[in-house]
Amino acid sequence: MTKNNLLSRILKTDQLLTFAFGLVVYLFFSLGYAYHLHYQEQFQLFLFTTDYLAQYVGYPGGISDYLGNFITQFYFYSSIGAILLAIMLTLLQRMVWSVAQKLGTATYWIPLSFVPPVLYWSLLCDESYLAGGLVAILSVSAFIRTYLAVKNPRNRIIFTLLSVPALYWLAGGAFLLLPLFVLTREMMSKMMKPLAFSIFSAFLIGLSIVLPYLTKQFLVQFPFTKLLIGATYYRYPVVIPYSVAIVGLLIVFLPFLSKLLSSKLQPQRPAFWLAVQLLFLVSGSYFLLSKTADLNKEEVMEYDFHARTRRWGRILEKADRQAPTSPLSVTCLNLALAKQDLLGERMFHYYQNGIGGLLPDFTRDFTIPTILGEVYYHLGFINTAQRLAFEAMEALPDYQKSARSVMRLAETNLINGNYELAGKYLRLLQKTFYYRKWATNTLQATKKETLIEEHPEWGLLRKMRTQEDFLFSEGEKEMMLGTVFMQNQENKMAFEYLMACCLLKKDLQHFMEYYPVEKALNYRVVPKSYQEALIYVWGLSHNDPTQSIPYPISNSVKMRVKNYANIYTTRQNPEQLLRNDYSDTYWYYLHFRN
Incomplete structure (x- = not known):
């Protein structure tokens, strides 16, 4: 069996590459980036009601948003969310590759079809990119692939003219990718006569321009930008998703590029070129994701x-x-x-x-x-x-x-x-x-x-809970914690937060004032950080803080404070010397944390 025949046999199972890609996407989102999915799920409320559906189908791109929200609700379990994202990104790759093959691309250029889904994968690392945008891009890809499946020229024209307004309502501004692909394809194939192509182009371009303006006349409550862009690609409406536009343009032109490469470059060693492409794809993907994933x-x-x-x-x-x-x-x-x-x-x-x-x-x-x-x-x-x-x-x-x-x-x-x-x-x-x-x-x-x-x-x-109303004040957190605790002295957590506030603010005066309340909580052993603060304050007025201290301090804390004080007072650069053994103490926080 020749090398080329072997390569052909391998590439006929190109689904393996797609499966490997989908598996990596799944592992990334289920194991390494799962909590981004949980984060997105909690900030939406998908309802199975007709009213909820109606508010989405009433504007261009709303159906994509609705489907995106439907998918996002499953992020509640990150493994399910990861599966859904892997399916959508692999579907995008298969669409791009199917279009490229339909145009006549040689099989060893398959790695190029992974570029758009990898780029969108990197966008999804930003928690503000939403699933509705990916649904919109997938919808456009499906319409492009369907257009190529129509053999009869007249039927292709009819399909395109009917699809443009339908796709506009389904995906919003991403619909422009369909007429862009169609005009490029018809121009390159030269299957239409020049006059017919000119009329068709003018009508298609005019329809694409008029649709958003015409929609604005009926949906006056929406800003024109919203009607133009349609689907919600990004959580912040003021952000225009230029990065998604780049992915969209690649979906349109990458199949033509791969076809051009197939006709111009016919390498003697296709297996080598395939390996080079895969190497660049893997290394480029790793570099891109390492820059966009925010751990x-x-x-x-x-x-x-x-x-x-x-x-x-x-x-x-x-x-x-x-x-x-x-x-x-x-x-x-x-x-x-x-x-x-x-x-x-x-x-x-x-x-x-x-x-x-x-x-x-x-x-x-x-x-x-x-x-x-x-x-x-x-x-x-x-x-x-x-x-x-x-x-x-x-x-x-x-x-x-x-x-x-x-x-x-x-x-x-x-x-x-x-x-x-x-x-x-x-x-x-x-x-x-x-x-x-x-x-x-x-x-x-x-x-x-x-x-x-x-x-x-x-x-x-x-x-x-608080039984009496009081004005909430950001600058008086200790007062509010004290009020809640005094209203219910079984609220041990409020007391500990009050004491923690004093310790973290290095306010030892108030710490000492509040400490006697600790007796009412019946601690079996005084917490370690309290002991460390007490012996520190006692040591400020006594030469040997371990002697005659009136608080229940453990022998371990007494021994450690002696060693700590010895290093702190006698050695140069004490922070470096104390870090390994005493960074878990309140004394270290008091002296070296801002």
């Missing part, structure tokens, strides 16, 4: 997802493997420590970046209020958590509703006893796929209050 955001999203799903142990396991450094990750870690009754004991075992890693300041966006709301919710600030959930949902730039926010609004209203309003949110969630069962079960609590009282979380938070 720092993935870390924050992972911590937030585990906090959302109450997987406190998973948060601590991750932090033990590699301590988080971003403020929002540290916020989730501190919440997990508090929920596991370990905040005072182990807080300084991890990197702390001040009060911003405990209770970040409110920012008018949709990410920080969502994470911050988790903390206030578990602290018993039910009204604050409710406000933050509403603020986060209203701040979504693409005007979606948030499944996570709606779920939180239902919970806070249940805890506050606003059962009618809670029922409104729960009945909304009953129209979803993943939240339906939870909403149906929870709806029973609006009719039977004992279900709330007996609930392990809602019952506790109802007891811990």
